[in-house]
Amino acid sequence: MAKKQEKIEYVKNGKRLDGRKVDELRPVKMEVGVLSNADGSAYLEWGQNKVLVGVHGPKEALPKHKQNPYKGLVRYTYRMATFSVPDRKNPRPGRRESEISKVSGEALEKAIFLEKFPNTAIDIYVEIFDSNAGTRVAALTAASLALADAGIPMRDLVCAVGVGKAGGEIILDLNKDEEDAPDAVDIPIAIMPRTEEIVLLQMDGLLTKPEWNKAVKLGIEGCKRIYEMQKQALRKKYAEAEQEM
């Protein structure tokens, strides 16, 4: 007989397990230009998540048969460190990592003016040092900062956030405990904030139509808050110039 599980209240009096409101983000810290040997780089802490991104390129795409004379390639590599999860993670890239690399790379492709760089490749290396749900959105946010730092022409920054459901409530930026809820729904969402064009959207779990509408609205609102932080982080690097104005 299965052990009777104690029912957890994920939202109580408008507060969540970690004391946040339903539409509140975890504390986010962003820093740009942290790696000297990369063309662009960014470090991001999002709650317990720790992400380091390095961008190399645009550079000649090799092997040569991968080159496209009409546009550049984006090669996004998402990797989780062995010590990023409670148990040791096998360092071999698995199904999950390959998939996240693919969808995140495609999300950034939408934002970059790739047609300006024929026959080239832009390498983006993402390393997750610590994870606590929502690493792919943290990685995407940091990667877009690193791309801007590398001086790669973009239509817009890409900002991402996770939304979902836990304990029957639609909440913003789920942490690991909430993601493990029995009725949990997790929706990573990435947009280009100026046009609100969605460049990444995944979902596992089930939602009703009103819940879905509420979740997407909340997600876009969260993304815009992340966007403001991204702008601040980029400007901080040139804070001196701002003072001169």
Add this chain to the structure above:
Amino acid sequence: MDNEIQAVAPQEGAKAEHKKKMIVVPGDLVTEERKKLGQHVFIEDGKVYSDALGITYPDSEIAYVVPLAGVYIPQRDDLIVGIIERETVKGYMVNINSIYPSYLSADKCRDVLQKASVVSAKVDAVNEINEAELFDVRVFYGGEILSVNPSKVPRIIGKNGSMLLVLKEGTGCNLLVGRNGWVWIKGGDVKKLADAIKLIESEAHLDNLTVKVEAFLKGKKVN
């Protein structure tokens, strides 16, 4: 050499006149007015947006953004410093610090060049995949090459070559600044020049740079 400096300098000329600055990130609005388009901007729904992290000048007649980083993409009439990489049947492949290869026809070059020869050249044409064809070649003997960020080159030249003049007088170096971010230097106090250029690079987004560099060079002289 002075003619060549003049050829590059006017690009900077327009910039220094505008006092008001604005830092923009990719996707930021540069202007809603109808303006001529310069570099690193794009139009969407009739509005002009920035495509790079950089500085823009709202009072300028041309909407453009000076990026704070980036790779060198050759453009027509650029004066560049290059190194001969390889000899082909009819010319040379030249390394011009770009991600794309560039070609120099032997017909357009009086001297016989060798691998690793240092040359200055102008960009004659750029094709649709950003490969440059060079002409107007001069060969340099001796000296050394300094590498700087290509987007900072206009500041190293200064308005009408003012910064170049300060650098030349302050260090006694003979130098040629290529638009591709390579600076050829010979003679004089090379170390001091390298320090001065490093200063320009790190403070390229600030005002009154010529005055600062002048003071820096003089300060070193006293020591």
